[in-house]
Amino acid sequence: QSAWTGGDDLPTNPLACDGTPAAVASKPYDGGSPTNAPDRKGKPLNVVDVPKLIGIGYFNATSKGIADAAAELGNVTAKTDGPTQANIDQQISFIDNYITSGVDGILFAANDPVAIAPVLKKALAAGINVVGYDANSQPDARQWFVNQAEFNGIAKAMIDSLAKESGEDASFAIVTSTFTTPNQARWIAEMGAYAAKCHPNLKWLETVEAQEDNVLSFNQATTLINKYGDELKGILGMTSVATPASAEAVTQAGKCGSIAVVGLATPNAMKPYVEKDCVKSVVLWNPVDLGYAAMYVLRAVADGTLEPGATSVKAGKLGELQVINGSEILLGAPFVFTKENIGNFDF
Amino acid sequence: MTEPILALSDIAKSFGGVQALKGVSFDVRPGEVHALLGENGAGKSTLIKVIAGIHRPDAGEMRVAGDRVHFASPRDAAAAGVAVVHQELLLFPDLTVAENIFLGHAPRTRLGTIDWGRMRAEARRLLDELDSPDLDVDRRIGSLSVANRQRVEIAKALSQNARVLVMDEPTAALSDADARRLLDVVRRLRDRGVAIVYVSHRMAEIFALSNRVTVLRDGAYVGTRDTAAITEAGLVEMMVGRSIDQLFPKTDVPIGAPVLEVRGLSYRDVVTDISFTLHAGEILGIAGLVGSGRTETALTIFGITPATAGEILLDGKPVAITSPGQARDLGIAYVPEDRGQQGLVRPQTIRENLSLAILGRIARGGFIDTAREKSLAHDLFARFGVRARGIEQRVRQLSGGNQQKVVLAKWVATEPRVLIMDEPTRGIDVGAKAEIHALMSRLAGQGLAILMISSELPEVLGMSDRVLVMSGGRIVARFDRDGADPKVVGAAMTGSAGGEAAA
Amino acid sequence: MTAALRPFLRHEAILFVLLVAALFVLAGQSDRFFTIANLLNQGRLMTEIGLVALAMTFVIVTGGIDLSVGSILGLCAILLGVFWQNLGLPLPLAMGLAVLVGGVAGLVNGLIITRFRVPPLIATLATLALYRGLAEGISQARSVRGYPDWFFVLGQGDLAGVPTQLWILGLLTLVAGVVLGMTAFGRATYAIGANETAARFSGVPVDRVKIAIYTASGLVAGLAAVIFVSRVSTTRSDMGTGVELDVITAVVLGGTSIFGGRGTIIGTAIGLVLIQALKNGLALAGVKGDGTIVVIGLVLILAILASNLFSREDG
Amino acid sequence: MSAAAAPVPARSSALRRLVSGYGQELIILAAIVALMIVVGLYNPRFMSQSNLTSIFAGNAYIAVAAIGMSMVIISGNIDVAVGSLIGVLAVLSGTLAVGGYPIWVAWAAPVVVGILVNAGVGALVAYARIPSIVVTLGMLSILKGGLISVTAGAWITGLPEGYAIAQARLFGVPAPVWFMVVLTIAAAWWMRNSGFGRTIYAIGGNPEAARASGIRIERSIVAVFAIHGFFVGIAAVLFATQLQVIQSTVPPNLELTVITASVVGGVSILGGTGTVIGSTLAAILFAAIGSSLIFLNVSAYWLRAVQGLLILATVLADMARRHRIR
């Protein structure tokens, strides 16, 4: 069928069904670089982290990772500050203020790849090291971007788990944050492409918006369950808010087992449902690691040990991380939490 | 002689610069009506607000039944048995008549909840006492005419069956007939032993009703007399400090060509088939009872409620008036009956109010010519003898009469050809009244055509060249100056006799 | 200035003192605060809010309110992109049309409010949802990018060393101030806010004035949208979400009475600057965003409280 | 007396009073019923017990908050901080619950704190003469910012057994619905028949007159806000106990939802008129609309536009009715 509601219109690149990694055409460095940045090698760094928004589990986790890394590195002071709603205008103001206040490095997760570009370029022009994570900006507006997992990788993991848990010909619906959130839009588009390619019989019903609000997510998921009754076999949660809320909806509807909930989420929020066997698998990279990696990358950039053209970078306990398409650093394959291992995580 | 139930001595009160009251002593005994008299701005309402616990006196003491009292709030006053009917009506537009009457002291059920049944019945009874059987107790106050609100306000005061009943110009909004009925009510209360403080600018009432009368001038106590022992002239003397030449000085001016002609004018069902011609230099009076649709007629001509039928001609040319702005630009001015709501922007200054209707003229290319505005305001201020600190005083702070002068001035400033005045001297002291009447005939003399709506029969008869009588939204009778005597006109108003009478 | 404004000039005086004090304190906190560069940059950041606040002052002076401005901003932003990319119109024309649409949206508000006598708060509460909905529906969540460079002069460029949009804001502030303070239109606006009936009975074309004001409110929202798009170089249907509260905060902080009849553009301007100065200055002083919001809330309440204590008589 | 008065007695027939007194409520009720029927025919599952439950129970907290909001608006004030306060109180409740306090404390605390906070707001409005929209705009930022500074947005999980009152049922009916219905009826009755209830209308209708008739305006305003706080507290508990986790942020735009429910429910923003029944019905109507649009397969992209149109339609219908009454 036509593209799923909520997906963007950028070209998709679905992975092979059997998971053989797509041959990655190596790309030249396409990131930007700070103009006459002072030599920061080994010097103390003053870093600010401006996520999409503060006050949600996911970015609390990334911010924790950043803090951990900063502590390990010793001579880095990092703080997280940002808007209380995923609002591009406010995010820009925050970054702008920190440029003025003269930080050494900026970590960001963009609410909009293009809208954030001008202010990031301004930061580079001010000689500040800029590294993105979670949500990318235009490449030339920052130096490096730590990619938690490729969009098509996430898409594959999600769709595969869905098909596995609810059957190849299952009907399912999607609960996302808003259609304008770039990452979610990308994932949905990639999922559509991958499903068409590898699980053609999966039946996408519809996509509903639920902001980053868990009560709204719960109500939306419940409405979906009510609307489709037994026809609905699965729900895909696209955010760390939507997924637990959907699980809750399934639980309260007494549909555990008959409706599979697959989605991106943080372990803590999902534990109750995973332990109750209502949710079998939660797809997510470890956001703490994501923040941790981002911090290490920034340090490396500041020290000049990570330069354009590099193929990998050392990231503390995470070891060597690969550089992919030009100026991105891949955190690794998405992590799948299950009843067995979820207890070992706390974020 | 019985002890005063309420006694004030050496009361003083000032607002910022204005010394509204100084050294005023006053008392009232059970079973007497004590009239309070004075020019506009003399301080009557202020004194009453002191009695009502709204204003705290700066100096002086107050006693109820002999014991010293300090009213911190209207609540205290009510508790002490003082009920007040205020000059500017204080009602709740969205509540029903019954609720307005009993707000704060509604009859309760055993559960302590409001007993709606009894409340409505009580309200009914009180209104019948005021001979308003037609007034529906479930009706929203907002939909009532000025006169009916006045009735409700009075019923409200009666409902507290107070020992002291203070009435600030209660008949101002009433037609003579209604006023007479009210006076009966007041007498009844007096005979019940209620002490009544009565403010009015209508001399006739004072003499018909009061036992004693106290006069204020510019906030100062002038004196107290036994009504029996003083003449009207004497009272006026005390009030204004000079004697006034007779009222209603309608000088005969040559009636000119027709200016405003109205043919079969109707608006919905409140104004039906109104036809008349108004000539330059003429004062055409419209008499009628409350609800007779006189105001609606005016509103229709003025374009507030555009006519649903009939036509209006200015200088013989038919005009379609659909908005007040249009009417104004055609040279029609309307001095409304509800001064506070329709006439003035009370939070603004006198100057701003005076220029509101002529913004177009005092503005050059949209910009207000402040110099021009100021001088204009000063002229009008002087010409109408407004008593206030100056043109920058807020209208809110003016006394009722002075507010009315501002409204008049504002409309005369538009240099209209047709001036419609709805209750032009409602609540205005004899002095000011004379001034306004003199002004009216001066304007008429200058060829202005004046349409005067008034519920005060003497005024209508005294000022008008011709008189129309309305009832139920129709013109039921027409008289010319000589044909119009109180009896026939009054009869026509109540519809008992007359019909399309003389001329 | 007219006497009706005098007490509020008093409010503005208080506010101004507050502003100066704030500037001093903040300058003391960080040497990077009181620099030309930073201040100009702050001007750039507050332009959209500022523009909308100017019209909102008129709206609130008439005793009304316009909650739909944020949504209008979003709608116009989206349409700018749609006109330019999807309909292939020349960008200048698209810009003009976008602003025009803002005007139409405002006009609709005005008509609902005057013709159907719907209280402004309710009317604009409804169109708040409606216009945002239209933005989302029309955009289908797609954003339009890749504008030509000259377009960014408006939102990211400078003119004589001052951010381009700051010129626009300054100019319009002047115009608004003059119109409200010195013209017949302004006087009518105050009269309507203080006593609509009396204004009508005085021949003031109440409905026309109101419609004009709500239309203007929509127009500036549209203009703000164009500037905003130029500043962030993309369009999104969620642009301008929540702007209405920031704007209203600035206006009431500026001493405009929410009940109508009083208020000045000067006050609004000071209110704007004060808020922006706090946002920026506190950030530079190391206070986090959440802390800053708290301070702004407190300042709002305390400022109004202070001016109440000073001007009781005129209450 | 006059012809103008003639039709008056006819006007007071019981039906007439019902229509003019509860016109808006009736319109909204009709709208709800119509909606249910139409959508129910289109997709019977809409009327399924489970869906009705989620419509009513899932939004009861909005209706409950709207009760207090209506009183505030009727008194001539407004509260734009209601959403933030609900968020804060919900977190407070959850924190106490996981903090090992007895569950009844976790339930009672938000109510008490809600009353206290809003009494404070009321005091600023009444005694310091600051317009309520200003005070509550300030509170909005203070609460929002404060909540995040304190909690850093950490979610509250591992809530104790028996805490989730919103998930409890009585005679098969979810607790939130009980709260909504009982509180609405009680409040409506109280507003109409208690002296203080009428006082609220009086203050909203004409403060000057209210003062002159001996009403202690200041105290009454404080009281109104305090009562509002009570309802907000309950709303917060219902909100907090809907799920296994509590999000430590203020629910986005909740204040607008609540205010819309109140005003569309027929409460005059100018104060002085309206009933809490209307606001509750309106809250349900919006919930029903939101759900039905999904059932009707309205393009998710156009959903909010349609919602906006429907709200506007309700408002205009009400205005048309009012003009006929005039």
Ligand SMILES: Nc1ncnc2c1ncn2[C@@H]1O[C@H](COP(=O)(O)OP(=O)(O)OP(=O)(O)O)[C@@H](O)[C@H]1O
């Ligand atoms: N709130 C106020 N602030 C300032 N001055 C006031 C205030 N109220 C009344 N005044 C002044 O006090 C004086 C007396 O006013 P008051 O209303 O008592 O006159 P009055 O005798 O009732 O006149 P009228 O017969 O026209 O009602 C007037 O000069 C008026 O301007």
Ligand SMILES: Nc1ncnc2c1ncn2[C@@H]1O[C@H](COP(=O)(O)OP(=O)(O)OP(=O)(O)O)[C@@H](O)[C@H]1O
């Ligand atoms: N007794 C009444 N009962 C109900 N409504 C009334 C009554 N009297 C007047 N009204 C309302 O007021 C309107 C007429 O009052 P209005 O004041 O215009 O009459 P009027 O002839 O101008 O009397 P006045 O100007 O002396 O008050 C009617 O259309 C009606 O709506």
Ligand SMILES: [Mg+2]
């Ligand atoms: Mg008086």
Ligand SMILES: [Mg+2]
């Ligand atoms: Mg009249």
